[in-house]
Amino acid sequence: MTDSFPRRQARTRRFTLGAPRGAVVSPDGGRVAFLRSRGGTDPVTCLWSLDLDSGEERLVADPRALEAAGNEEDLPPQERARRERLREQAGGIVAYATDRPVTMAAFALSGRLYVAEFASGLSPRLIDTPPGVVDPRPDPQGRRVAFVAGGALYVHDLVPRLTSLLVRPDDEDATWGLADFVAAEEMGRMRGFWWAPDGERLLAARVDDAPVTRWHIADPANPDREPVPVAYPAAGTANAEVTLHLVALDGLRVPVTWDAATYEYVVDVSWTSHDLLLTVQSRDQRALRVLRVDTGTGATSEVAAIDDEDWVDIVPGVPTYLGDALVTAGVADGANRLCVGGEPVTPKSLQVRALLDVxxxxxxxxxxxxxxTATRLWTWSRADGVRAVTPERGVHTGRLVGGTLLVSRASLDSEGTTTTATLPTGATRTITSFADPAGLDPRLEITTAGARGLSTALLLPSWWEPGTPLPVLMDPYGGPHAQRVVAARNAHLTSQWFAEQGFAVVVVDGRGTPGRGPAFERAVHGDLAQPVLDDQVEALQDLATRHPDLDLDRVGIRGWSFGGYLAALAVLRRPDVFHAAVAGAPVTDWALYDTHYTERYLGTPDGNPDAYARSSLFADAAAARTPHRPLLLVHGLADDNVVAAHTLRLSSALLAAGRPHSVLPLSGVTHMTPQEVVAENLLLLQVEFLRDALGVPAPPV
Known part of the structure; x- marks a missing residue:
């Protein structure tokens, strides 16, 4: 008997297992290191190497062949937290780092350090270190490996095989060499130390969580267990104190100084052969500064200033250098643009998402x-200006190193992703993907809807015949940073499965989502609720004028995280449009969410209470709007990102208002749902709830 789609999707981690990822290209453009598991249902990720000239692919490290891996991973708590921030659902070697020429790599398994050489063909070497290794990184010369263990920063010298403690925490709330919570969760900065180009010292972050409010994550299913304390920087409260220090190999430290009272967020560090650059941001996120660090004294000087009346976006890959010119990114003439030497070089017609390589x-x-809906790759040089690298429609990312272009492409024409390297000679090599096929062909129309031309996807059952009314299921995320309507087949698989259960599924990317430029993204400033909800309604009603078989008397909505917030908001604020909702891990009160994300849009609760009131669900829970629509709230009780208090407090408010609703607590589940049985049954339970609420019969067999 063939497993159901929900079971296969859960087992394959959304059909991502077995696909190559995490590619690093050697400086000569001749070799690619990458991660990939051995099959589409194998969650154990291995390290591989591909010689682009010969096409020879080699398995460099298989966790199952290494003693430390065992059957169950024993991860240090800092590594578990790092994977939660990354939403990493696989196991094995999920991260690695190389030296500059990409001759060797370091990685951790179950808190133990391994070093592998790409050319030797030898098995990776287990390094004798203190337990609990996190984020090992070789120096650029490949002579030493730095790592964090127990919140302390160590360096292992590979030739004499000696491990030295560089700096240990001087306080129980302090760590060295790790990213703080908001840097990892919201800024995309996952690391807390950086090697100098010559490998003779490091820049290391000291993170002090003492100022941060302590919350407690309990396990009600196991009342004998102590609640886990979590330093959670909720909106309007104190962040961790992050300081930076130049650390020599003998442990001598030089503090880096800047106006940390004004610019408290450490966004990123770039240590190039030109300079040591530090990017910092103000608490209100309206000012971002690029600072040059004097590596002798630790003093800083400003080299670039970017300001915005709403907020300054953090763009991956910048700042850096192109030759001797500083590369930054910012808003100019209504577009997100790259700047070289302070001058915009990308046209207003492009909305830059990330700088991938120089x-x-x-x-x-x-x-x-x-x-x-399409993310394309482009190049810019002084000689050729802007050139399209991937003119075809799809979702692309890539690398350009040593003249070799590595492109990963997802499209509507095929399943999964295809990763292809094009050498300077024009020869190509494709990295094999072992990902399982989904076996589901979306019946998909990508269009625009409403007066704003909102990106909209409509998915219909494969068995549906025109003239047959279909209940509607809205399936949005709807919030900043994320898109759901993209030109990639696998992005629509879950929506198509819901369509097969008897729904016309509608996905809308409204104001606040990326792709349409700064004004579109900033339309949610001061209000995360009404513009987002209005766009869902407007797109739905416009789409129904073109598709009269959409039954607007039976409209459900489902979502997770921001999508869960939007789903609950929809049935509470617009019960005239939405007739049932499934809200997974919803933010219900933005004062309970973290500083960097929330304050970007709403300011602080004390400074802008009206914005928080407008965006909260609690006034809607108490409002006298009728009828009361069926609402299912789902939440992982171990969630340390959107804590379960969001759902529990909304449930209390609904109960106090006499509003019927259902709550599904997920014991031991975090903001992710990687557990196979949980992920499968969660989909099945949502379908059952929505069918009952909307009166949808089972689909034809």
Whole structure:
């Protein structure tokens, strides 16, 4: 008997297992290191190497062949937290780092350090270190490996095989070499130390969580267990104190100084052969500064200033250098643009998403053009200006190193992703993917809807015949940073499965989502609720004028995280449009969410209480709007990102208002649901709830 789609999707981690990822290209462009498991249902990730000239692929490290892996991973708590921030659902070697020439790599398994050489063919070597190794990184010369263990920063010298403690925590709330919570969760900075180009010292972050409010994550299913304390920087409260220090190999430290009272967020560090650059941001996120660090004294000087009346976006890959010119990114003439030497070089027609690489005099970047559903790759150089690298429609990312272009492409024409390297000679090599096929062909129409031309996807059952009314299921995320309507088949698989259960599924990317430029993204400033909800309603009603078989008397909505917030908001604020909702891990009161995300849009609770009131669900829970629509709240009780208090407090408010609803607590589940049985049955329970609430019969067999 063939397993159901929900079971296969859960087992394959959304059909991502077995696909290559985490590629690093050697500086000569001749070799690619990458991660991949051995099959589409194998969650144990291995390290591989591909010689691009010969096409020879080699398995460098298989966790199952290494003693430390065992059958169950025993992860240090800092590594579990890092994987939660990354939403990492696989196991084995999920991260690695190399030296500059990509001749060797370091990685951790179950808190133990391994070093592998790409050319030797030898098995990776287990390094004798203190337990609990996190984030090992070789120096650029490949002579030493730095790592964190127990919140202390160590360096292992590979030739004499000696491990030295560089700096240990001087307080129980302090760590060295790790990213703080908001840096990892919201800024995309997952690391807390950086090697100097010559490998003779490091820049290390000291994170002091003492100022941060302590919350407690309990396990009600096991009342004998102590609640876990979590330093959670909720909106309007204190962040961790992050300081930076230049640390020599003998442990001598020089503090880096800047106006940390004004610019408390450490966004990123870039240590190039030109300079040591530090990017910092103000608490209100309206000011971002790029600072040059004097590596002798630790003093800083400003080299770039970027300001915005709403907020300054953090763009991956910048700042850096192109030759001697500083590369930054910012808003200019209504577009997100790359700047070289302070001057915009990308056209207003492109919305830059990330700078991916600088190769000689050429920059590789990803951007949206007039089609916000497609992420394409482009290059810019002084000689050639802007050139499209991937003109075809799809979702692309890539690398450009040593003249070799590595492109990963997902599209509507095929399943999964295809990763192809194009050498300077024009020869190509494709890295094999072992990902399982989904066996589900979306019946998909990507269009625009409403007066704003909102990106909209409509998915219909494969068995549906025109003239047959279909209940509607809205399936949005709807919030900042994330898109759901993209030109990639696998992004629509879950929605198509819901369609097969008897729904017309509608997905809308409204204001606040990426792809349409700064004004579109900033339309949610001061209000995360009404513009987002209005766009869902407007797109639905417009789509129904073109598709009269959409039954607007039976409209459900489901979502997770921000999508869960939007789903609950929909049935509470617009019960005239939405007739049932499944809200998974919803933010219900933005004062309970973290500083960096929430304050970007709403300010602080004390400074802008009206914005928090407008965006909260609690006034809607108490409002006298009728009828009361069926609402299922789902929440992982171990969630340390959107804590379960969001759902529990909303449930209390609904109960106090006499509003019927259902709550499904998920014991031991975090903000992710990687557990196979949980992930499968969660989909099945949602379908059952929505069918009952909307009166939807089972689909034909």
């Amino acid at each position: 190769d000689g005099d050429t920059m590789l970047f990803s951007a949206f053009d007039e089609d916000p």
